[in-house]
Amino acid sequence: MSTEPVEPADPPAVEPPPAPSRRTFIATTTAVGGAVVAGGLAAGTPAVGAGPAAAGGPPSGRLALTVNGERHTVTVDSRTSLLDLLREHLGLTGSKKGCDAGACGACTVLVDGLRVTSCLTLAIRLEGAEVTTIEGLAPGEDDRLHPLQSAFLQQDALQCGFCTPGQIMSGIGCIQEGHTGSAEEIREWMSGNICRCGCYVKIVKAVDQAAHGK
Numbered sequence: 001m002s003t004e005p006v007e008p009a010d011p012p013a014v015e016p017p018p019a020p021s022r023r024t025f026i027a028t029t030t031a032v033g034g035a036v037v038a039g040g041l042a043a044g045t046p047a048v049g050a051g052p053a054a055a056g057g058p059p060s061g062r063l064a065l066t067v068n069g070e071r072h073t074v075t076v077d078s079r080t081s082l083l084d085l086l087r088e089h090l091g092l093t094g095s096k097k098g099c100d101a102g103a104c105g106a107c108t109v110l111v112d113g114l115r116v117t118s119c120l121t122l123a124i125r126l127e128g129a130e131v132t133t134i135e136g137l138a139p140g141e142d143d144r145l146h147p148l149q150s151a152f153l154q155q156d157a158l159q160c161g162f163c164t165p166g167q168i169m170s171g172i173g174c175i176q177e178g179h180t181g182s183a184e185e186i187r188e189w190m191s192g193n194i195c196r197c198g199c200y201v202k203i204v205k206a207v208d209q210a211a212h213g214k
Contacts, residue, residue, distance in 0.1 A: 061124045067092070068136025076123055083107045083118035086133060094134035094165045098194075105193030108166040108173075109133050115173030117192075134165035137172075147213075148172055151206035159197035167193050171207040180211035 059078040064071065067090060074089055083100075086092040086109070095118055098106035102120040109118045110132040137146040148171050151157070158164045170193045174180060179189035186204045195203065208214065 063124055063127055065123075065126050065129045065131060067131045068133060078122070078124045080123045081119050082109070082111075082116070082121040082123045082126065082131070085123040086118065086131075092133050092135050095169075096162055096165060098163070098166075103194070104163070104166075105170055106163050106166040108169045108193065110169060110173060113173075113176060115170050132169075134169060137168070146172070148175070148206065148210040151209040152203075155202045155206040155209065157199050157202035157206040159199060163193065163195050163197075167195065167203055171203070171210070174207060175211045180208060183208065186211075 060075055061078050062073065062075050064073045066072070067086070072090065074085070076085060076089065080089075083095055083097060086095055087097065095109055096106040097119065098104040100119050102117040105117065107118040108115050110116070111121070111126065111129050113130075137149060138144055145153075146168075148168050152164065152168060157167075167190070170190055174186060174189045177189070179185050183204050186207050187200070190203065190207065
């Protein structure tokens with residue numbers, strides 16, 4: 001009878017699990033992240049960026065200003081932009097929300113006669129100010145257009161029309177500031193207003209026409 005020791009058999013090879021697909025990875029991490037966030041909120045952990053005012057509601061303030069000749073008194077969140085005040089609170093949607101970062105000029109209005117990008121202007125800082133929007137240029141009952149509005153039509157200085165209210169308000173500011181001595185000067189002082197349709201040549205002609213009565 002053999003007395004040689006019997007060597008144990010090798011354990012069966014275990015294949016590694018397949019690598020998760022990109023879809024599986026995203027779904028798993030999203031679920032885990034959502035559970036962590038939900039757990040943190042349930043436990044009373046403040047959300048990122050939440051300040052002391054979050055518990056008692058956002059800070060607000062009372063504001064009185066004149067828009068297109070009409071006096072308004074409103075209570076708004078202190079973080080509300082002039083653009084959102086005009087569009088969301090007063091129903092004046094002529095001023096457009098383009099980039100919402102002050103780069104395109106679509107939201108340009110006049111505040112005390114000066115042009116501003118309303119998306120970057122805090123409404124709460126305009127106590128007692130006079131604001132003029134595209135709706136306030138021709139308030140008369142005869143529906144007569146502002147000279148610059150007429151010039152835009154005559155020069156065909158628009159295509160899609162999205163940027164047109166801001167272009168016109170900026171053009172009025174440009175004229176009032178006296179920056180219409182030449183086409184080059186108009187282009188320079190209107191450079192903050194972007195027209196994605198590329199109507200710049202005709203826009204300059206329209207501003208020049210309104211400024212000099214051509």
